Amino acid sequence: xxxxxxxxxxxxxxxVTDHDRGIHGYHHQKDEHxxxxxxxxxxxxxxxRMVDEDVYCIDILTQVSASTKALQSFALQLLEEHLRHCVxxxxxKGGEEIDAKVEEATxxxxxLLRT
Numbered sequence: 833x834x835x836x837x838x839x840x841x842x843x844x845x846x847x848v849t850d851h852d853r854g855i856h857g858y859h860h861q862k863d864e865h866x867x868x869x870x871x872x873x874x875x876x877x878x879x880x881r882m883v884d885e886d887v888y889c890i891d892i893l894t895q896v897s898a899s900t901k902a903l904q905s906f907a908l909q910l911l912e913e914h915l916r917h918c919v920x921x922x923x924x925k926g927g928e929e930i931d932a933k934v935e936e937a938t939x940x941x942x943x944l945l946r947t
Contacts, residue, residue, distance in 0.1 A: 856913075856917065856918070857910075857913035857914050857915075857916060857917025857918055858910055858913045858914075861913070865906070865909075865910070868902075868906055869906065871902070872899060872902045872903060872906065875895065875898065875899040875902060876899060878895060879892060879895055879896060879899065882895065904944070907944055908944075911937070911940060911941065911944070914937060914940070915937060918933055919933045919934065919937055922934075
């Protein structure tokens with residue numbers, strides 16, 4: 833059953849959200865995210881090149897720190913979009929779905945804090 837069929841089956845009073853249609857919170861900024869990830873990928877390749885060229889340890893660690901911060905920043909942006917989109921959609925529906933989305937977001941935040 834497609835998402836449209838599922839929404840139709842739920843009845844005319846059912847709340848149908850972008851999430852039901854398979855659109856994720858990052859969808860509207862997908863090109864920007866991909867550009868950002870390509871820059872981070874370039875930083876990682878630069879790290880490989882630095883090791884290959886026997887660059888001084890501290891210089892490599894400085895670049896590791898910059899790459900880590902770039903990934904953390906990307907993760908926070910993605911988390912914000914998840915909260916604004918997926919969690920907000922679940923809140924519109926109410927019930928157990930909101931509890932599940934809040935728990936899911938909480939676990940994602942815990943994983944980010946452990947890194």
